[in-house]
Amino acid sequence: MALTGLILAGFVLGHMTGNLLVFKGPAALNEYAKWLHEHAGLLWVARSVLIISVFAHIWVGIQLALENRAARDGGPADDATRRASVASRTMPYSGVVILGFIVFHLLHYTFRTVALGGVTYGDDVYKMLIAGFSNKPVAAFYIISMLLLCLHLSHGVSSVFQTLGLRNERWRARLDGLALAYAWIIALGFISIPLAVLTGCLK
């Protein structure tokens, strides 16, 4: 969970940073996309690592959730919660929505089979992006998914430290804060793009 989570959390930072090139104009983004496609070998190494990570992460996650549910044996009649965060208690649910998002997102921008009105846009990733987010329900789905990603990462990133044994009571609050900051940077970075298209800042 920690290893695959770490890979995915690192990927979203890289992906988010790359996407922000959109604010430098069509040329910058399209060149970046072209560069990626020209380095097909590298791209496929990254894709393989990501695909394996996503499947392993989900498989172990489902296993974990099922085992843990069985181990609890129903729990007390009125179960009290003293400190478990909302994020920690909704990990499987935020995870499932993010999975749904990834599937939609790949169909949308990688395979380009949904919500783009049949236009393929060729190498003009910039134009494709504007067209994609001009669709309000699609943009809204992206924004909501990114907020759930924020929730997922806020617990996940801080858990990594615990799993690796690099946490104590002195550092717990600081590491939780660090994870929360990371989650918000990722989410706001991604959200800024559909938001900019919706508000007409990007055309």
Next chain:
Amino acid sequence: MVQDNGKEQTLALKLRVWRQRRGQPGAFEEHSLAAVPTSASFLEMMDMLNEQLIKEGKDTFAFDHDCREGICGMCSMTINGMPHGPIPGVTTCQLHMRNFRDGETITVEPWRARAFPVLKDLAVDRSAFDKVIQSGGFITVRTGSAPEANNIPVPKPVADEAMDAAECIGCGACVASCKNGSAMLFVGAKINHLNILPQGQAERDRRTLAMVKTMDEAGFGNCTNYGECQAHCPKSITLDVIAKLNRDYLRARVKEFFSSTGKPSKGGD
């Protein structure tokens, strides 16, 4: 003790207590109990209920208890959804009735976890913990004559940390409060207690691997860092012991993976 004009305050309570026979489904049973002194402990209140039941010719509620001073870890009760009740840092036997309101309905349940099957009513079988201890919760010492006390120097911070971990009384509230039924706080406390002391070094890696394996086999869940265990532990053991358990486990696994066989490999360079 709460005093009112020299007379002690008392409470009238509604109790919803779990009734179950081994291997059969259980259910809550409702009872009223009057004149409970606010200075009574929760277990003394349960004694009053059982005496009332005996007078009524009914079956009493089975519950575990022994020391009644917070050191044995027997008094396993989930009170209003909280293992050991509403006051953090105390066991059920140290919980006083002044923490409840007159007329309140109190729900009393056994620990709920697959690894702790109900024996009867509120008493559960915690031998899964014994198995974990048997698999590695010990050190090897020379027996026969008492060793010189200061032969092995233990630095003060290490001794303090080991004693903090050794505070665990093995009650199982961590498992009962965990939404995953995980025993990581208990196992973390026990492993840390021995793994950081010089006397515990000989079995350090073996202990960590064996206790974690036994824990997994006993049907406990996996830690997902909720933190409920720390918030309900009567000895306020912290999640630090789980972080250190994870670290020691990783270390032991890596060392096991790269352990030397003492022989050259066949073939290759």
